[in-house]
Amino acid sequence: MVYTAELKAGIGAVRKSLQEAGLGQQDPRFRAHGQHEPAAHAPLVLVACSGGRDSMALAALAVKVCPTLGLKCGAVIVDHGLQADSAQVSAQAVGRCQDLGLDPVVNRRVQVVQAAEGLEAAARQARYGALTAVAQELGADAILLAHTADDQAEGLLIGLIRSAGLKALAGMSAQSRRDGLLLLRPLLGLRRSQTTAICQQLGIRWWDDPTNGDRLDPQTPLPASFPLRSRVRHDLLPALSAFAGKDMGAQLARSARLAKDDQDYIDQEALRLLSSARCQQEPEPIGVLAALRVSVLKQAHPAVRAHAWACLFQSLNLAVSSQQIGQVDALVTHWHGQGRVTLPSFYSATRKGHVILICKDREHANR
Ligand SMILES: Nc1ncnc2c1ncn2[C@@H]1O[C@H](COP(=O)(O)OP(=O)(O)OP(=O)(O)O)[C@@H](O)[C@H]1O
Incomplete structure (x- = not known):
């Protein structure tokens, strides 16, 4: 295998994320380089995989990095049941993860109940519920999510459209907890162009969600019926970059990270104030x-x-x-x-x- 710049960046990012979370350092053997057969009781990490390019790239990277740290690596695919072919798409993602060597690979169907906050939010809620449940059932130590710098940039623009204040600008954390479960986002420093290149270099096929509008004419704005995130990705961010005469994705992702640091600090001070008051x-x-x-x-x-x-x-x-x-x-x-x-x-x-x-x-x- 040729270690291209994209692969090196991806492998380095996953390794750093797992090590910073304190995973993969249980045994002195794992400090040495190379592959190590994980022990039967070795910690398990699970890649949350939609079958899209970002999470397929993450699955491919994680299954390479985990054995070098003595970790087991599996995957969870959540079938939201929102599109006619969702069962087929999920089964395809399961097969692709298994082919890469991830084990176990779990396919979990969820019921998305439309709530006041909209279908996208309801799907996210159901997805995190399923990821947490599977992680608990399997005794996994962490879930890896494949959000990239592009997701951070798009999230910041969505925040500006929907609300106000620092919280609207603050991006996602590289490390957080939800219902006690450790969530890691190793690819926040990588661009979507890099995850695409990783899949192409490794010959991995992925599924393009039709609601992203990736395959539609980039010059024609997506209809308003497309999800806000897709329209931001397809129309707003490219228009902003064209207006500024530079790639705004990288700059917005950096702003989201800085705003998140500021927000974490103010939240910490706020909790201190509540306790002393x-x-x-x-x-x-x-x-x-x-x-x-x-x-x-x-x-x-x-x-x-x-x-x-x-x-x-x-x-x-x-x-x-x-x-x-x-x-x-x-x-x-x-x-x-x-x-x-x-x-x-x-x-x-x-x-x-x-x-x-x-x-x-x-x-x-x-x-
Ligand atoms: N159906 C799913 N099953 C499991 N994990 C998922 C699913 N959908 C999303 N995720 C996880 O959440 C992350 C962010 O979700 P989002 O829908 O924003 O994906 P994305 O940026 O289009 O990435 P991808 O190219 O992997 O679909 C994904 O990269 C993946 O790790």
């Missing part, structure tokens, strides 16, 4: 979810305080608007004896002297 008096009266000292909140930077409110409401599963966060914050910064701020699901925020109380309506507190 909490009143120590125990137990809280019935219906009071949090009691926070105004003197501590007042000293914090407004951006940190805004994130603290957002973190607090998120922990209570409350979808609170930015306007409501502003009203709650005014209890600290512009206090003139105003009444309580009504929040969703019978929650409210009130100021009592030098304390902000986040309460659930007494009638509903015990339900």
Whole structure:
């Protein structure tokens, strides 16, 4: 096999990701280069594979890297059942992963229930649920996802279209946890052109999702019926690059990474603020979810305080608007004896002297 620049970049990225996650260092033998037969009880990592070019490239890279670290490498293919040929597409991806040598390869069919947040979000929810369930069933240590720098760039533009603030700009983490499961994204530094080249160089075939519009004329905008992500990829990002006279994909991906670092830092400060502002008096009266000292909140930077409110409401599963966060914050910064701020699901925020109380309506507190 010829180690092309793309293959070297991909192999290096997967190896670094697994090592940074603390995987593959259990046995001193694995510090030496070369292939090592994984022990029967060796940690298992699973590639989340859609059958597309990015995740087929990742499957090919991971199955090469894992044995050098003494890890077992399998794959999970989730069949969303949203397209007429989805069972066939999934079966094809299973076969291709097996041919590459991944083992085990699991095909999991899910039921996508359309919810208020749309079909794409519902499919993502169902997909992560299935990935977590399979990982738990197999005792896997991590799931590898094949998001690339192009996904980061597109995500940033989608964030700008849909919402506002730092969160809208912040990209995905290279390492995160969901329901206790470690999620790794080793290819965030690679471009889609590189994953395509890796597949071509290794003779791997992939499936092109027709809803991506990849095979349609690049000069003709996709109809509005295509998913937003596909339209951003096909129309907006190329138009932006043409306008700027340079490849904006790389720059936007870098911005998404920097914004994510900033967001992680502010979130950490916000959690610290919440913990130092909490009143120590125990137990809280019935219906009071949090009691926070105004003197501590007042000293914090407004951006940190805004994130603290957002973190607090998120922990209570409350979808609170930015306007409501502003009203709650005014209890600290512009206090003139105003009444309580009504929040969703019978929650409210009130100021009592030098304390902000986040309460659930007494009638509903015990339900
Ligand atoms: N049906 C699926 N089954 C398993 N994993 C999936 C599936 N769909 C997506 N994933 C995982 O989530 C990642 C991001 O999903 P997305 O739909 O954005 O894919 P993509 O950027 O088109 O990548 P690909 O070319 O691999 O389809 C994929 O690279 C893959 O790791």
